Structure formats: C-alpha cells, structure tokens
Amino acid sequence: MLALVLDDAEMNNLLVVAAIRPILGCQPHDFTVPAEALAFARAHASEIGVVITDYDMPGMNGVEFIRAVRAIPKLANVPTVMVTSHDQRSLRREALEAGATDFLAKPADPVEVRARVTNLLALSQAHRAMRDHAALLAREVAAAVALVEEREREIVSTLMRAAENRDADTGDHIARVSAYTGLIAEALGLGPAERRLMSLAATMHDVGKIAVPDAILLKPGPLTPEERCEMERHAERGQRILGGSASEVMRLAADIAVSHHERWDGTGYPNRLKGEAIPLAGRVVAVADVFDALITERPYKQAWSLERARRYLIENAGAHFDPRVINAFLDRWSQVEGALSPTRLRDSDVAAA
Structure with missing residues (x-):
C-alpha cells in the first residue's frame, strides 16, 4: 500500500x-x-x-x-x-x-x-x-434479488399469456395500464423500486377475468344485472389467485386486483371501501385502467378521444377517483399523449365524433 x-x-x-x-x-x-x-x-x-x-x-x-x-x-x-x-x-x-x-x-x-x-x-x-x-456480499445479494425478480416476471408473463388467450386486447391493455401506473407513481413521488413494483403488479389487475365465461367477457352489448354481478366477481377471484404468496409483487398485485374497482366515494366494489381506505396502488390502477378502457375500442363501445377521456377523469375526481392521483396523472399528460401513436389518436377522435 x-x-x-x-x-x-x-x-x-x-x-x-x-x-x-x-x-x-x-x-x-x-x-x-x-x-x-x-x-x-x-x-x-x-x-x-x-x-x-x-x-x-x-x-x-x-x-x-x-x-x-x-x-x-x-x-x-x-x-x-x-x-x-x-x-x-x-x-x-x-x-x-x-x-x-x-x-x-x-x-x-x-x-x-x-x-x-x-x-x-x-x-x-x-x-x-x-x-x-x-x-x-452486496453483489451476491443483488444477483439473488435479480434472479427472484426474473422468476416473478416469468410468473407474471405466464399469467398474462393465459389472460391473452381469453381476450385479444388484454395484452395491449395491461401493457398500457402498467405504463400509466408507472407515470402516476413517479408523479406521486414514489421511488424507482416502488414504481417498478407497482407497474409490474398492475399488469395482473384483471387476472380474475380468467374465470369469467366468454359469453360475458366478450359480449358485444350491455350486460344483464346477473351478468354484471358475475363480471364483478373477477376482483375477488383475482385476489384469491394472487393472494397468499410470499412474493412482494404478488401480494401487491392481489391488493390491486381486489381494490382497483373501488371508488373514492365508497360506491365501488367488491368491498365499498372509501377514500384512503382503498390501497394507494388500487387507486392508481383505477385511474390507469379506466382511462385506457375509455380510449380503447371494446366489443360493447367505441373509443373515446383523449380530450373526452381527460374531461371524464377531471369531472370524476373526488367521486370515482382519488383527486391526488388524478392530479398526478395530469402532471404527466404530455408523456401520456407522447406514448400514443398519432394514428391511434386520430382514430379515437373520429370514433368519438
């Protein structure tokens, strides 16, 4: 020396x-x-x-x-x-x-x-x-964590492939919801590790739909009250599928699955949770999920324009959505617009006209 x-x-x-x-x-x-x-x-x-x-x-x-x-x-x-x-x-x-x-x-x-x-x-x-x-030791721990994360991604990928076999649009939808979730989490001030975890967990928000019959899941028109009740069970089914795991991402995914249809005013399902009693990840994914559903064509509806979907989010802040999460999403609006192709934007605007 x-x-x-x-x-x-x-x-x-x-x-x-x-x-x-x-x-x-x-x-x-x-x-x-x-x-x-x-x-x-x-x-x-x-x-x-x-x-x-x-x-x-x-x-x-x-x-x-x-x-x-x-x-x-x-x-x-x-x-x-x-x-x-x-x-x-x-x-x-x-x-x-x-x-x-x-x-x-x-x-x-x-x-x-x-x-x-x-x-x-x-x-x-x-x-x-x-x-x-x-x-x-730090390098060995990092390598072990990376291996665990890779195994978790494989599990998520397997679940999502199963979901995609039920609904051709599911793959694109979950990718966009995951991306929006990451943007919102960033705007809320969450750290990189928390953002990655929430974005990955968000991809499994609708995994419970695996158990929904095709006649309901792919129905081109409005659902009957009985069919709506069956569809809503996917939240609790998703929690059961994902719950009980020692994996942090699976535990968070279970929370998201069961809570992303809860509403800020307490009128959502399945547990009618209200305000901050709803897990933060569920509140974030609720905004990401609804927004993407609005701007996407589905068997039962045409796609909305971005501006119309934006107005809907603002109008429902404090009722359906956590106002703080809506503000965070709007803070990243330019990135949301940039993530969507010009062709898709034009198609959405035409469909809503």
Missing part, C-alpha cells in the same frame, strides 16, 4: 520515509507542497493505506489538509497521522475533529514511526478487506 508523507521541510520527509521504507508492502511517496500531495491523493485514493502530514505548512496547515483528504470518498476512513512539535490540547482536539487517527511528535523517533505506521497499515488493510467483503 502507498504511504503519503507531507512536510514542507524536505529533511523531515527524508527521515519519515527512511523509517517506513523497510515496512513490507509499504511504498512511501513524499511531498513538500500540500496541493501536490492532495492531487496525488485524489489520483491514487484506492491505493493509499496511510497519510502522514506535518502541521505547520504554508498555504494549508495539517488540519486543513486532513479535512481535504477526508473529503475524498475513498479516503474517508484511511488512517491519518499528524506530526507536530506542538503539544497543545486545542490543536490535538482540532486535528481529531478533522479526522486525525494518531499523532507523532517532532523530532520523529524512527522506531516509533515505523511501529505506528505498521499498525495503521494493518488497520487499513483490515478495513479494506471488510469493505471488499461487504461489496462482494
């Missing part, structure tokens, strides 16, 4: 370097100008095992130099020794507060210098070993 030695007096540097050169694995580099020593420290931060600095120097004293060294991320914990002829408590306290690890008095005793630097290099080596081990 490298040992950085700084003293404006060349002779003092020579004495310290001579004392530590015999230490196995130690490569001393001495400087008389603090700025040059600091530049070397930045360039070789990952190799430096100990810093030895004088106190009295022109331009930058030893305490200021230690503070500057500590500001370099890779040197935040490197052992640092101050060599000084001063024996003032206030100076030592200031140096300790700046990050000094140890002190050596002038004139330096070569035996003491060598012993202390040997110990500090061993401390530095141990710290590096711990840091490297922590980094290795």
